[in-house]
Amino acid sequence: LGSLVVAVDGTSGSGKSSTCRAVAERLGLRYLDTGAMYRAVSWWMLQHEVDIYDPAAVAAQAATPVLVSGTDPRNPTITLDGVDVSAEIRSDAVNGAVSPVSTVPAVRARLVDLQRAIIGAGGIVVEGRDIGSVVWPEAGLKVYLTADPTARARRRAAEAGTADVAATQESLLNRDRIDSLRAVAPLTMADGAVHIDSTDLTLDEVVDLVVGLATAPA
Ligand code: C5P
Numbered sequence: 578l579g580s581l582v583v584a585v586d587g588t589s590g591s592g593k594s595s596t597c598r599a600v601a602e603r604l605g606l607r608y609l610d611t612g613a614m615y616r617a618v619s620w621w622m623l624q625h626e627v628d629i630y631d632p633a634a635v636a637a638q639a640a641t642p643v644l645v646s647g648t649d650p651r652n653p654t655i656t657l658d659g660v661d662v663s664a665e666i667r668s669d670a671v672n673g674a675v676s677p678v679s680t681v682p683a684v685r686a687r688l689v690d691l692q693r694a695i696i697g698a699g700g701i702v703v704e705g706r707d708i709g710s711v712v713w714p715e716a717g718l719k720v721y722l723t724a725d726p727t728a729r730a731r732r733r734a735a736e737a738g739t740a741d742v743a744a745t746q747e748s749l750l751n752r753d754r755i756d757s758l759r760a761v762a763p764l765t766m767a768d769g770a771v772h773i774d775s776t777d778l779t780l781d782e783v784v785d786l787v788v789g790l791a792t793a794p795a
Contacts, residue, residue: 590729709767
């Protein structure tokens with residue numbers, strides 16, 4: 578398992594983060610949340626009043642913030658110019674900005690370079706939208722994780738401590754739409770990926786499934 582790369586892609590709120598962190602802990606692997614990287618860049622653009630709907634303006638600043646991603650599944654921090662922004666990147670403002678920012682090719686090129694450098698020799702569980710298709714197509718295990726929109730919205734709303742499940746669902750579906758339709762690296766099930774629908778599964782059941790796939794003889 579030492580050099581294994583597990584790529585987990587899927588829709589917003591399908592349980593990727595909880596699943597990947599638990600799988601990494603169980604298998605003694607590192608963990609990388611690529612969504613957090615797109616969120617951090619988006620947060621930086623908002624802070625610096627870059628018009629997130631102007632792709633040229635976003636592209637011009639894509640390489641400016643210094644981004645460092647931690648890979649400890651127990652405490653996956655992310656820092657921007659040395660400041661930990663793990664909490665800030667979960668705001669509603671970032672939820673609204675991240676999919677438009679993620680459509681900009683210069684942003685993707687820069688973050689994919691960083692992601693490949695971190696994945697390096699392997700031994701890591703990586704979550705995102707394009708890991709199995711673009712970032713690391715040679716991953717030893719590729720999982721495509723989905724769930725019904727209502728189940729995803731209920732889980733996200735509970736995590737965020739909000740009662741407004743309808744608004745949460747609208748925000749998730751809006752991100753799915755932009756992520757699936759964009760020209761560069763759209764959300765898609767990669768060749769060779771195993772599809773897991775978590776709608777009627779508990780977190781432990783999904784983790785057991787992924788650990789089983791990762792440790793099964795090839
Ligand atoms: O995974 P998470 O929901 O935090 O991702 C936030 C957003 O970042 C996604 O909706 C998508 O727009 C973008 N993203 C991406 N490619 C990835 C990971 C995330 O475009 N590999």
